[in-house]
Amino acid sequence: MREKRGFWSRLEDIPREVLYGLLLIAFIIPMIKPIGFPVPVSPETQKWYDTIDKLPAGSVIMIDFGYSGGGEPELGPMAVAVYHHIFKRGGLKAIAMSTSIEGPLLWDKAMAEVNPSQYGAQYGVDYIHIGYIAGTETAMAAVGKDLRATTSTDYKGNPLDQYPIMEGIKDASSFDLLIVFTTGGDQSEGWVRQWVTPYKTPYLCSVLAMMKPTMLPYQKAGQIIALTSGAQAGEMEYLVKVPARGIKSADVMTLTHLLIVVYVIVGNIAYYGKKYSGG
C-alpha cells in the first residue's frame, strides 16, 4: 500500500513540472508585456564602455566572435550592443575572427541586427571578419605571431589584401584592443596566455554569467580590463542608447531570479516544517 505523505513532505518534493511551469510563465510574461524594471549599470560595464570610448581615432580592435549557437541568446545581445558602440563612436577599425566554428554564421546574424550602414560603416573599410581559425589556442598564437601567414582570406574567401582595413595589419602588435565574446573557457583564458601575456594587448572579455567566477582571478590580476557576462547586455544597451534584446531580458532576469529565491524560501520552510512536524 502506498504510504500517505504529509503536507510538508509533499511541499519539499514539489514536482519539477510545477517548478518548471511557473518558471516558464515568469519567462514569458515580460517577453510579451515588458514591465520596464530599471537596469543598473555596473562598474565593470561602465569600464568596458569607457575603454572603447577613449580609444584614439584609428585604433584597431581584434574581436573574437567565439561563442556557440547555444550561447547566442546570452552573448549575442552583448556582442550586438558592443558593435553598435564601436560604429557609433566612429574612427575605429573592427577586425573579427572566430575561434568557434559557428562564429562566422553568428557574426552574420549579429551584423544583420546591428546594420552597420546606418552608421556609415563599410565592410572591408571599417569592419571585417577574417573567418573561423581552427586550433583554439594554437590559432590565437598563430594570429598573434603572423596574421597573414595564418589566413589570407576573409570569411567569404576573398583575399585580405583587397580590403583597406587590412593595410598594415601584421600581427598582435597591430591591435590596440582585444575584445572576446565566448562561451568557452579555453578561449577566454587562452587569449590571456597567447595575447595578453606576450603582447600586453588590453583585453575586454564577455563570457556566460556562470563563467565569470572562474575568470575573476585574471581580472583581479589586471590581465582583463573589464569582465562582463552576456547577462549584462541590457546595461551595455542602456549606455549605448540602443535598447534591444538585452534590456528586454533584464525584466525576465528580475522575475525569474526572484521566483527562484521564492523557491529556495519555500524549500527551506518545507524542510523545517517536515523536520519539526515529523512529516
Add this chain to the structure above:
Amino acid sequence: MFGKIGDSMLISGRIFALGMLIAIWIFVLVSMEQAKKKIPTFRKMAGLDAIPEMVGRAAEMNKPIHFTTGLGDLTSTVAPQLVAGLSVLGYVSELAAKAGAKVIYSVYQAQVMPIATEIMKDAYVRAGKPEEFDVETQIRYLSGEQFAYASAVQGIAERERPAANIMIGPFYAESMLFSETFFRIGAIQLAGTARGYQIPFFAVVCDYLLIAEEIYAAGAYLSKDPIQVGSIRGQDVGKMIAIILIVLGVIALAAGSKIVLDLLKA
C-alpha cells in the same frame, strides 16, 4: 659566452615557469623513487572508493553503468583531464566485467575511440571475459557538437536507465544537464573535473565529487602502484612552494617591494 647562449635561448616571461616546471619534475621523480622504499600515506578519496559499490549496485540491478569524459580533445589544453578520465575508464570496465555489469562509454571526441577501445578490451581480458566486450554498443560516438552530444547522453539516461553515472574529464555547459537527468532516473553519480566553471554544478547534484587535482591523481590512486602514488607527494611539494611564494609575495607587496612579482614575470 655561456651567459649569451643562455640569454638567447630563454624566452622572456617564461623563464620562471620553466624553472618551476624543472623543479616540480625533480620533486616528482625523487618522490617516485622514495615511494619504492616507503609508500606515502594519503587521504581517502571517497568518490574513487565508491566506484566498486557503484559497479556492484549496477550489477545487482541488472542495469548498465554510464561513463563519459566530457568535451575537449587530445590536442587541447584540457587533454590532461581527458587522459585522467580514461585512466579511470579502465578500472571501471575491469570491475564491471568481473561483476557482470555493462559499461556504456559516451564519446564526444572521435579520436578517443581507438584508445578507449584498447582500454576497455584490455580490461575485459584482465577480467577473463574478453568475449563479453561489444565495442559497437559499449563505446558510442555520439557527436562532436556539444549540445547534440548532451542530448544524446540524456537520451541514453532516459532510455537505458543506468544505475550509475561516472563523469570524469573536461565538462562544460552540459554538466548540469547530465547530473540533473541522471539524478532524476535515480543513478548514483560520481563527477570530476578541473574546470572551475562546472565544479559548483556537480557539487550540488552529484553524490561524489572529485575537484581539480583529484582527477589527475585518480589513476595513481586506483592503481595502488607505489611509484604513481609517490608522484602525488611530489606535486604536493610543488603546492607548498606555491603557498610559500604567495605568502612571500603578499609580505613583499605590503612592504612596497615587487621582487616576488618581478620574479614570477621573469
Add this chain to the structure above:
Amino acid sequence: MSLLIRRQIPIALVFITALLIMMDYFLKLPPLDARGVSWTSPVVKDLQNWGVILTAFALGFGAVNLFILHSRHISRRTVKQWPFSVWLLLMIILFTVVGVSYGATSPEYSWLYNSSYFALSATVYSSLGFYMTSGIYRALRARNVDAVILLVTGGIALLKNAPAVAVNAPFVVSIDSWLNAIPTTSAMRGIMISAALGAIALGIRTMTGKETGFLGRLTEAEKGG
C-alpha cells in the same frame, strides 16, 4: 601483441612529442631561421597538423560507429530508439549531401544549419535554466553550517543578478562584489594552482611511462617485467 608495440613505442612517442612541444614553448633553440624562429617551431606545427589530420580520420571512424550502432537499432526495432535512429541517419545523409554539393559556407548549408542545429542547440542550452532551478530547489537547504553558507551566498548572487533588486538594494551588489573579489577569487586561484600542479604531475607520469591508464592498465605479468 608484444610489450614493445603495446607500451614502449607509444610511451616513447608521447615522451618525444611532449618534450618537443615544451621545448618550443619555453626555449628558442638554435639554429634560428631568418625570422628568428627556433627549429622546433615548424616541427611542432607539423605535429599539430598531424593531430588535425588524425582527428579528421577519427571522425570517419566515429561516423562508421554511428552507422553500425543505429543500423542495428533499426534492424532490431529497438523499443523507444529505432525511430530516432532513422531520423539521425537521415539527417547525417542530408547534411553530407548539402555540404558536399553546395559547400559548408553556402547559403543552402547555412539555412539548413541555422534552421535545425542552431535552433535546437540554443534550445538545449536554454533548458539548462530549468535544470538549474530544480537543482537549486533541492540543494539550497539549511541542513548544516556548510549548506547555510551555500544558501546565503547563493541567495545573494541570485538577488544581485535580478537587475531591479540590484538597483533598489545596492548593499546586495556590495556584498556580492566582496564575495566575488575575496572568497571566490581566492578559491578559484587555489583550484587553478592545484589543478595545474596535478596536470604537471600527470604529464610527468605519462611521459615517463609510469602512468599507463590511457593505454590500458599493466597486467601483473607486465608489471613484473
